[in-house]
Amino acid sequence: MKTLLTLLLITHVTAGFIALLVGLLPMFARKGSRLHNRAGLVYVCCMITVAITALLLCGLQPVKMGRLFLTGIAIFSFYLCFTGWRAAKNKQGIQTQFDKTLTYSTLLVGATMVCFGTYLLTQRGFSFMPIVFCFFGFLTGRFAWQDYRQQQLPTLKMSWYFQHFTRMGGSYIATFTAAVVTNASRIVPANAPEWTATLIWIAPSVLGSVLIARTVIYYKRKFAPKSVGVVIS
Numbered sequence: 001m002k003t004l005l006t007l008l009l010i011t012h013v014t015a016g017f018i019a020l021l022v023g024l025l026p027m028f029a030r031k032g033s034r035l036h037n038r039a040g041l042v043y044v045c046c047m048i049t050v051a052i053t054a055l056l057l058c059g060l061q062p063v064k065m066g067r068l069f070l071t072g073i074a075i076f077s078f079y080l081c082f083t084g085w086r087a088a089k090n091k092q093g094i095q096t097q098f099d100k101t102l103t104y105s106t107l108l109v110g111a112t113m114v115c116f117g118t119y120l121l122t123q124r125g126f127s128f129m130p131i132v133f134c135f136f137g138f139l140t141g142r143f144a145w146q147d148y149r150q151q152q153l154p155t156l157k158m159s160w161y162f163q164h165f166t167r168m169g170g171s172y173i174a175t176f177t178a179a180v181v182t183n184a185s186r187i188v189p190a191n192a193p194e195w196t197a198t199l200i201w202i203a204p205s206v207l208g209s210v211l212i213a214r215t216v217i218y219y220k221r222k223f224a225p226k227s228v229g230v231v232i233s
Helices: 002-022 034-059 065-089 097-124 128-151 159-182 194-223
Strands: none
Touching (some): 002 159, 034 065, 065 097, 097 128, 128 194
């Protein structure tokens, strides 16, 4: 069992490291280019590996708060990555049974994280773990609920484009956050206040969300129909 756990951990860390490196390429490569598509596919494969190994590591070892939370983050990151990739491959927005099952399962994960975080709030007050459980549980459920709502509505033109880069960007932010927090003990002094750990968890999501929002605004303006002036003689 120890050998299996070591192998899973090595695979998990290696896939996450490769994802962090390769995930930068599609952001700067020309959209639709071979480099963009190939690097994006490698990133998706790495995130699938990260999610599967995280689930196995969590299920095969004694339950610990930190391990349980990191597994939730891995699921969250995988969901964003996979739905972002699916958006580019399925521009008509046709939902398969697998897509729906994944959405419902992620909704359940998000709700469970919020409920557990709320329970921890009643036991520990406003401390690190309760806050981040609620925060990331809310984000996980929000994206899954958005997909559930879209299943009931017609697909808008170019909506796949925005979903693609916002989800892939969000996935990268979550992966980056998990990597930073895992190594936080090497960066943050041991006597640092507890809110420092909470800030490390939440700050990348807040800053990344601002950058993604600015990108959305840029492309909405770019894709907006140009007004045509009418000359009256």
